[in-house]
Amino acid sequence: MGTGQFYLVTIRDSDGNLLNGGATYKLTVPADAPVSLYWSGTVYDRATHALIRDQVRSSRGSNTPELKTKPDGSVDLFFSPEPPAGRETNWIPTRPDGGWEIIFRFYGPTKPLFDKSWRLPDIEKVAE
Template sequence: MPKKLSNTPSTQYMMAMADKSGKPLLAGKTYKLNIPKDMPVKQFWALTVYDRATNSFIYTPSERTTISSYDLDKLKKNSDGSVTLYVGPQAPNGLESNWIPTKGKRPLPAIRFYGPTDAMNNKTFKLSDFELVQ
């Protein structure tokens, strides 16, 4: 729950059902999403991946269903300060900290914006689309 409510939406969600080429996100595939350094949030952002068949968490031995801005100190960052997150059955080599496992399930990623800024509310912010890795 957001710490403070405002006149504008206090939380906003974006969900992905397709990759940047418009193809549905598929089970057994790995996708990446670039999260810019300056996300349009006053509080935090969080990417959670659900099972498209059940709309519930995908539980794995790692118990990781979500990566958020609270995890930034543990993530490998790009040279511009952004982070690339991965969703799929296997982590890319050396990028386990930036990965949410899907256990072969069809992913339904949702990114939440807590305390979205005007850039989010007036739709001037555009998050990149998921991109197929393999």
């Protein structure tokens, strides 16, 4: 364990609805992610399965220098067409006129990922 990669993919939020580029979503990555290297979340255009064009960035990861971590060690990632106030460093842009999908990657995954003692929650819609 601790080598290779493991990917999780979704096109739906915690309510089972397709991810909408015009809405705001949050994913809380729990503390102590089971990786020996790093994790990352990358957003793609659902129609093309390619990176969303003309965006300032397509991903955030535990190796992003300016990523803000909460006191308990967890990280809130935000997905929306515009950055939520005060959350710019943890924001991944979407396009308001389309759907999106995310691939969450674990680089150097470790046992708690496989035995499910650590779980990544679903993405939650927080605003229209």
